[in-house]
Each structure stands twice: as C-alpha cells, then as structure tokens.
Amino acid sequence: xxxKKKRPTLQDVADRVGITKMTVSRYLKKPEQVSVALxxxxxxxxxxxxxxxxxxxxxxxxxxSHAIGVLVPSLTNQVFSEVxxxxxSVTEPAxxxxxxxxxxxxxxxxxxxxxxxxxxxxxxxxxxxSVHTERVRRMIKTAGVPVIELMDSVSPAIxxxxxxxxxxxxxxxxxLMISRGHHHIVYFAARxxxxxxxxxxxxxxxxxxxxxxxxxxxxxxxxSFTRGALLxxxxxxxxxxxxxxxxxxxxxxxxxxxxxxRQGIPVPEQIGIAGFHGHDISGAMVPRLATVVxxxxxxxxxxxxxxxxxxxxxxxxxxxxxxxxxLEAGESLRR
Amino acid sequence: xxxKKKRPTLQDVADRVGITKMTVSRYLKKPEQVSVALxxxxxxxxxxxxxxxxxxxxxxxxxxSHAIGVLVPSLTNQVFSEVxxxxxSVTEPAxxxxxxxxxxxxxxxxxxxxxxxxxxxxxxxxxxxSVHTERVRRMIKTAGVPVIELMDSVSPAIxxxxxxxxxxxxxxxxxLMISRGHHHIVYFAARxxxxxxxxxxxxxxxxxxxxxxxxxxxxxxxxSFTRGALLxxxxxxxxxxxxxxxxxxxxxxxxxxxxxxRQGIPVPEQIGIAGFHGHDISGAMVPRLATVVxxxxxxxxxxxxxxxxxxxxxxxxxxxxxxxxxLEAGESLRR
DNA sequence: GGGTAATATGTTACGGGTAACGGAAACTCC
DNA sequence: GGAGTTTCCGTTACCCGTAACATATTACCC
Numbered sequence: 001x002x003x004k005k006k007r008p009t010l011q012d013v014a015d016r017v018g019i020t021k022m023t024v025s026r027y028l029k030k031p032e033q034v035s036v037a038l039x040x041x042x043x044x045x046x047x048x049x050x051x052x053x054x055x056x057x058x059x060x061x062x063x064x065s066h067a068i069g070v071l072v073p074s075l076t077n078q079v080f081s082e083v084x085x086x087x088x089s090v091t092e093p094a095x096x097x098x099x100x101x102x103x104x105x106x107x108x109x110x111x112x113x114x115x116x117x118x119x120x121x122x123x124x125x126x127x128x129x130s131v132h133t134e135r136v137r138r139m140i141k142t143a144g145v146p147v148i149e150l151m152d153s154v155s156p157a158i159x160x161x162x163x164x165x166x167x168x169x170x171x172x173x174x175x176l177m178i179s180r181g182h183h184h185i186v187y188f189a190a191r192x193x194x195x196x197x198x199x200x201x202x203x204x205x206x207x208x209x210x211x212x213x214x215x216x217x218x219x220x221x222x223x224s225f226t227r228g229a230l231l232x233x234x235x236x237x238x239x240x241x242x243x244x245x246x247x248x249x250x251x252x253x254x255x256x257x258x259x260x261x262r263q264g265i266p267v268p269e270q271i272g273i274a275g276f277h278g279h280d281i282s283g284a285m286v287p288r289l290a291t292v293v294x295x296x297x298x299x300x301x302x303x304x305x306x307x308x309x310x311x312x313x314x315x316x317x318x319x320x321x322x323x324x325x326x327l328e329a330g331e332s333l334r335r
Numbered sequence: 336x337x338x339k340k341k342r343p344t345l346q347d348v349a350d351r352v353g354i355t356k357m358t359v360s361r362y363l364k365k366p367e368q369v370s371v372a373l374x375x376x377x378x379x380x381x382x383x384x385x386x387x388x389x390x391x392x393x394x395x396x397x398x399x400s401h402a403i404g405v406l407v408p409s410l411t412n413q414v415f416s417e418v419x420x421x422x423x424s425v426t427e428p429a430x431x432x433x434x435x436x437x438x439x440x441x442x443x444x445x446x447x448x449x450x451x452x453x454x455x456x457x458x459x460x461x462x463x464x465s466v467h468t469e470r471v472r473r474m475i476k477t478a479g480v481p482v483i484e485l486m487d488s489v490s491p492a493i494x495x496x497x498x499x500x501x502x503x504x505x506x507x508x509x510x511l512m513i514s515r516g517h518h519h520i521v522y523f524a525a526r527x528x529x530x531x532x533x534x535x536x537x538x539x540x541x542x543x544x545x546x547x548x549x550x551x552x553x554x555x556x557x558x559s560f561t562r563g564a565l566l567x568x569x570x571x572x573x574x575x576x577x578x579x580x581x582x583x584x585x586x587x588x589x590x591x592x593x594x595x596x597r598q599g600i601p602v603p604e605q606i607g608i609a610g611f612h613g614h615d616i617s618g619a620m621v622p623r624l625a626t627v628v629x630x631x632x633x634x635x636x637x638x639x640x641x642x643x644x645x646x647x648x649x650x651x652x653x654x655x656x657x658x659x660x661x662l663e664a665g666e667s668l669r670r
Numbered sequence: 671g672g673g674t675a676a677t678a679t680g681t682t683a684c685g686g687g688t689a690a691c692g693g694a695a696a697c698t699c700c
Numbered sequence: 701g702g703a704g705t706t707t708c709c710g711t712t713a714c715c716c717g718t719a720a721c722a723t724a725t726t727a728c729c730c
Contacts, residue, residue, distance in 0.1 A: 007477060007478050007479060009715095009716060009717085010716070010717065010718095011716075019679075020679075020680055020681080021716080021717075021718095022680065022681080022717090022718075023679060025717060025718060026678095026718090029718085033677085033678075033679095034678075034679085035678060035679090038679095049477070050473050050477035052450060052453050052474055052477065053450070053454050054454055054456065054717070055454040055455055055456075055717090056391060056394045056454075056456050056715085056717085057395055057715075057716035057717040058685095058716085058717055058718065059717095060391050060395050060684090060685045060686065060687090060715090060716085061683095061684055061685040061686095061717075061718070061719085062685080062717095063342075063685080065455075067455070075410075075416045075419055075420065076413075076416045076417065076420060078411075078413075081410045081411045081416065082411065084410055085410065085411060088437075097434075097436070097451050097455070098435075098436075099432070099434055099435075100433075100435040101432070115387060116432050119387065119388050119389055119391075120390055120391065120400075120402070120432070120455075121391050139385065139387055141385075142342060142384070142385035143342050143387055144342060224615045225616045225619035226615055226618070226619050228619075251615075254616070254619075255619050258620055280559050280560050280561055281586075283561070284560035284561050284563075284564055284590050284593050285560070286593050286596040286597055344685095344686060345686070346687095354709075354710090355710055355711080356687075357687090357688075357709075357710065357711080358708085358709060358710080360686095360688060361688090361708095368707085368709095369708075369709085370707080370708060370709085373708095373709095388687095389687070390687090391685090391686075392686035392687035393686085393688065394687095394715090395685090395686085395687085395716065395717095396688065396689085396713095396714055396715040396716095397687095397689090398715075
C-alpha cells in the first residue's frame with residue numbers, strides 16, 4: 001500500500017455504487033428523494049469507505065458554516081465556562097458548532113481573534129465585552145454577521161446585549177455590607193476591564209452615599225485564590241483598620257478569607273467578606289460566602305436563543321436584555 | 336442602500352485597483368513579490384473595503400485549515416482549562432486556531448464531535464481519553480490527521496499519548512495516607528471514565544497490599560464542591576468508621592472537607608482528606624490540601640509541540656510520553 | 671394509448687483563494 | 701545590441717458539496 005490515504009469524497013462513494021455524487025448527497029440530506037433500492041447500496045459504500053461529511057465546500061458556496069464564534073477573555077475564569085455551558089446547551093442540539101477563542105483581556109488580541117473567526121466564516125459572534133476598538137466594529141459590520149455582547153446590560157450595544165447591571169449589583173452588595181456594620185470596605189480587583197470599572201463605580205457610589213471613603217486594590221494578574229490572599233496582606237498594610245472586603249470575583253474573596261484564617265482574623269466579626277458571581281463553592285464553604293449571584297448560564301442560553309432566531313431571519317427582539325442578579329448574604333458578613 | 340452588504344472578496348479589492356486578485360493575494364502572502372508601486376494602492380483598497388481574509392477557499396483546495404480540534408470531556412472541569420491554556424500557549428503564536436468541543440464523558444458524543452471537527456477539516460486532533468469506539472479509530476484513520484491522546488501514559492495509544500500514570504499516582508497517595516495512619520479510606524469518584532477506573536485500581540492495589548478493604552463511592556453528576564459534601568454524608572452513613580477520604584478531584588475533596596467542618600469533624604485528626612490535581616485552591620486553603628499534583632499545562636504544551644512538529648512532517652518522536660506527578664502532603668493528613 | 675403528473679437521477683455551475691505555469695517587460699553584461 | 705536573467709503580473713485550474721435546472725423513467729387516468 002504505497003498509495004497515500006486520502007479522505008474519501010462523495011465522488012468516491014458514488015463511483016463505487018455506479019451513480020453520481022449528487023444522488024449520494026441527496027441520500028445524506030433528503031433520503032426520501034432517493035429510491036429505496038439504492039439506500040442499501042449507498043449506505044454500504046459509505047460504510048466501507050468510511051466517508052466523513054465535509055462541510056467546507058458548502059461553507060464556500062453558501063458562505064454559511066453552521067459554526068458560531070464565541071469570544072471570552074479567559075477560559076480559566078469559571079464565569080465564562082458556565083456562560084459557555086449555557087450557550088452550548090442550546091446551540092448543540094440545533095446543530096451548531098461553537099468556535100471558542102480567548103483574548104486575555106487585551107483589545108488588540110480580541111481584534112485578531114475576531115478576524116480569525118470571521119476567516120472561518122462563522123455565522124455569528126458572541127462577545128464578552130462591551131467596549132471594542134473601531135476596527136472591531138468595522139469588521140463586524142462588513143462581515144455582516146449577527147453579534148451579541150454579554151455580561152453588561154448598561155453600555156450601548158453594537159447590535160444586541162444580554163447581561164446585568166454591574167454597577168447596580170456592586171452598589172447593592174456594598175450597601176448590604178454597610179448595613180451589616182462593615183464601613184471600612186476595600187475593593188479587590190484583578191485584571192481591569194470595562195466591567196470591573198462598572199463594579200467599582202457602583203461600589204464607590206455606595207460608599208460616597210454613606211460618606212465613607214472608597215479604596216480599591218488591583219493586580220494585573222488573573223484573579224485566583226492565591227491572588228486574593230496576597231491582596232489581603234497588601235490591604236492590611238495599607239489600611240490596617242479595614243473591616244470589609246468586597247471582591248470582583250468569588251475566588252479572590254475566598255483567597256482573602258483563607259488569609260484571614262491563617263492570620264487568625266475572625267470572619268465576619270473583624271472583617272466581612274463578599275464575592276461576586278455565586279459559584280458552587282460559595283454556597284458550600286464554611287462560612288458560606290456573601291456574594292452577588294449572577295445569571296451566568298442564563299446569559300449563555302439567551303444569547304444562543306437570540307442568535308439562532310436571528311440566523312433564521314427574525315429581527316432583533318430586544319436590543320438590551322437586562323437580567324436580574326441576586327444578593328446572597330451567606331455567613332461571611334456580620335448579622 | 337438597498338444592496339445587501341456582502342463581505343468583500345479579493346476580487347473586489349483587485350477590481351478597485353485595476354489588477355487581478357492573484358496580485359492582491361500575493362501582496363498579502365508574499366509582498367516582496369509585488370512591486371512597491373502597487374503596495375500603497377492595494378493597501379488602501381483593502382482598508383477602504385475592509386477586507387477580511389477568508390480561509391475557507393484554501394481549506395477546500397489544500398485540505399488544510401490551520402485549525403486543530405481539541406476534545407475535552409468537560410469545560411467546567413478546571414483540569415481541562417489548564418490543559419487548554421498550555422496547549423494554546425504554543426499553537427496560538429504558531430498561527431493555529433483551536434476548535435474546542437466537549438462531549439460530557441459520553442463515547443457516542445465523542446464520536447459525533449470528532450465527526451464534526453473533521454467536517455471542518457481540522458489539521459490535527461487532541462483527545463482527552465484513551466478509550467475510544469471502533470468507529471472513532473476508523474474515522475481518524477481514514478481522515479488521516481495526526482492524533483494525540485492526553486491524560487494517560489499507560490493505555491496503548493492510537494498514535495501518540497502524553498500523560499501520567501494515573502494508577503501509580505493514586506497508589507502513591509493512598510500509601511501516603513496509610514503511612515500517616517489513615518486506614519479506613521474511602522474513594523470518592525464522580526462521573527466514571529477510564530482514567531477514574533485507573534485511579535481506583537491504584538487505590539485498591541495500595542489498600543490490598545496493606546490488607547485494608549477498599550470502598551468507593553461514585554456519583555453520576557459532574558464533580559463539584561457541593562457533590563463532595565453530599566458524598567461525605569453518604570460515606571459516613573455507609574462506613575461510619577472511616578478515617579480517610581481520597582477524591583478523584585480537588586473539588587470533591589474540598590467539598591468533603593467543608594462538610595466535615597459543618598459536622599464538627601476534625602480534619603485531619605479524625606478524617607484525613609486528599610484530592611487530585613493540585614489546583615491553585617489546594618495550596619491556598621486552610622488546611623492546605625493533600626493532593627496529587629499533575630502536569631496539566633505541560634501536557635497541553637507538549638501535545639501542541641508534538642502535534643505541530645508532526646504537521647511539519649516530523650515522525651512521531653516518542654509514542655508515549657510519561658510525565659511525572661508529585662505528591663503534596665499539605666495539612667489535611669495526620670502527621 | 672395518449673397525455674399529464676409524479677418520481678428518480680443526472681448535468682451544470684458556483685463559491686474564493688492559491689499553486690503552478692506562462693509571458694511580457696526591464697535589466698544585465700560583454 | 702542581442703542573449704540571458706530577473707522581476708512582475710496574469711491565466712488557468714483546482715478543491716468538493718449542493719442548488720437549480722434538465723432529463724429520464726414510471727405511474728396513473730379516462
């Protein structure tokens with residue numbers, strides 16, 4: 001066998017049966033249009049050759065790929081895994097393949113990823129950010145694919161946005177902390193993005209409203225448990241009198257909590273701690289973490305449903321879909 | 336403007352300059368072969384029209400996509416996010432797009448995903464499992480794309496495998512637990528797969544060797560913190576005398592630890608707990624978790640390097656690459 | 671049995687980049 | 701100034717599945 005194996009085409013299958021590839025194509029797409037007499041012959045030829053359907057030729061002529069590009073800042077961030085899960089729970093049964101790409105919170109990387117995805121003729125795009133470069137807007141417009149932006153229901157949408165009100169959520173949690181007697185609250189942020197800025201805005205509004213002085217710490221690294229511990233040490237140095245920590249993410253909050261444990265600082269008596277997103281661990285840990293529960297899977301699901309509807313030709317239903325968040329007080333704030 | 340916007344092609348750009356698309360194509364791929372006089376004209380035409388490169392035509396004629404299919408059982412499982420991170424740290428600079436798909440630990444779903452990915456003419460495949468259906472092996476063979484299997488260095492590889500020895504790792508941790516005075520050790524598994532079976536084998540070998548009776552609990556759900564807590568309650572009912580828990584994953588272990596806290600069971604005095612994989616949290620929590628540290632990012636990195644080399648035509652370097660694991664004793668076992 | 675309808679298969683063309691080849695113009699050198 | 705070389709751009713063909721159209725065959729009806 002010196003013949004280099006080449007993947008079989010419809011033509012190969014057709015030759016083996018003695019018909020044209022068109023009939024084989026029909027057998028695969030609309031078998032009721034092919035005589036029953038041929039069914040068995042075609043099927044066995046397909047099996048023997050091990051034919052694998054090839055989407056590419058049709059992508060070329062129809063300019064439709066049945067693939068959707070999904071852009072997230074980070075894959076290791078639990079938040080986006082759950083958004084993706086919700087998204088795929090809808091697109092997968094519908095026969096759409098998702099092409100995932102991540103850009104590490106960098107706008108220029110986002111630009112490059114979008115170009116790549118459009119190079120594969122994706123039928124639609126899901127973005128996780130509401131702030132984009134001019135070139136990104138331009139590319140999306142000339143490509144003519146539907147776009148949905150996630151995670152933020154306040155910023156103006158390119159076409160359609162599905163998210164929640166980050167500022168309002170942060171404000172509500174800050175007020176809850178204040179009402180529980182935590183006044184010297186420090187905000188912990190990780191890599192800065194537009195959404196974090198919105199959260200900080202809400203936090204600062206709440207603090208100002210109660211005549212308290214806001215103070216945020218930030219790191220360039222991705223958020224993690226270890227990073228939360230680090231930030232707590234830093235915060236204790238710079239603001240020894242702090243009695244509350246509000247974190248942009250549950251993992252930072254839990255990392256900060258662990259550091260309190262190590263230093264023998266009682267939580268919530270001396271320091272109250274709150275996180276953001278309400279991941280599984282926040283309800284399992286001891287003490288249960290105060291957190292803002294965000295609709296992660298639902299955002300993904302709704303994004304998928306709206307995008308698919310638009311791919312069928314429906315007009316944009318609602319330009320901005322604002323989903324509710326929920327405060328979970330947990331056991332990490334004073335009573 | 337009633338003209339429906341259609342994405343511009345090389346032909347559109349060429350028309351605008353008054354040349355053929357071939358020259359524009361050359362300008363993009365090998366600009367040194369195009370006279371400098373044209374550079375500016377072509378570039379401005381590209382800019383004005385907002386040309387977005389289209390990979391599909393070349394995918395059709397060259398049957399190369401510059402995309403690699405990566406199959407993981409689950410996206411929410413932290414383990415695979417880290418493998419993917421390692422993988423992309425190599426493929427992205429090399430200009431390869433990864434097409435991610437997940438199959439929820441189901442072999443039939445894996446089959447379908449592989450067919451889909453091959454339908455997009457991926458240049459290579461990364462699998463996260465070492466056990467596959469006959470049809471999967473067949474498809475991969477007829478498609479003729481290089482394949483690398485991850486996570487397991489013991490099972491025979493289709494072509495090449497990169498992983499570690501799951502049984503040996505589980506055996507080593509079980510022996511560490513036994514040496515620390517934990518004898519009635521229960522194993523917690525989540526969704527069963529080939530790798531979990533290997534780990535259980537190692538655990539049981541260690542137990543038998545020390546004349547101890549192995550006992551495993553398993554759930555059909557995905558592993559999670561909540562699920563770990565649940566399993567601990569179940570285990571205490573079925574084996575009230577247990578004094579050790581070894582979990583297939585850190586999150587199960589930590590969930591079990593939380594449940595101990597809630598029930599006032601001292602860890603590690605009454606119950607020792609060990610996890611698997613060594614995620615960030617295992618080193619941050621109090622007490623630090625005993626765990627098997629696995630080379631997640633490195634597996635991804637090596638998989639990418641080996642796959643790219645093979646795409647350049649190199650032969651398979653080593654059929655099986657066995658990476659070391661490391662035991663981390665933490666503070667959740669007796670001293 | 672002649673004509674219409676229904677069914678089954680074949681034929682043609684298309685999509686958009688790029689490899690391979692061809693040819694014209696400009697350049698080089700003695 | 702003529703032969704060889706280089707530079708630059710154009711032409712052609714190809715990849716493969718499918719929509720649209722054309723044709724062949726059978727079915728049906730009075």
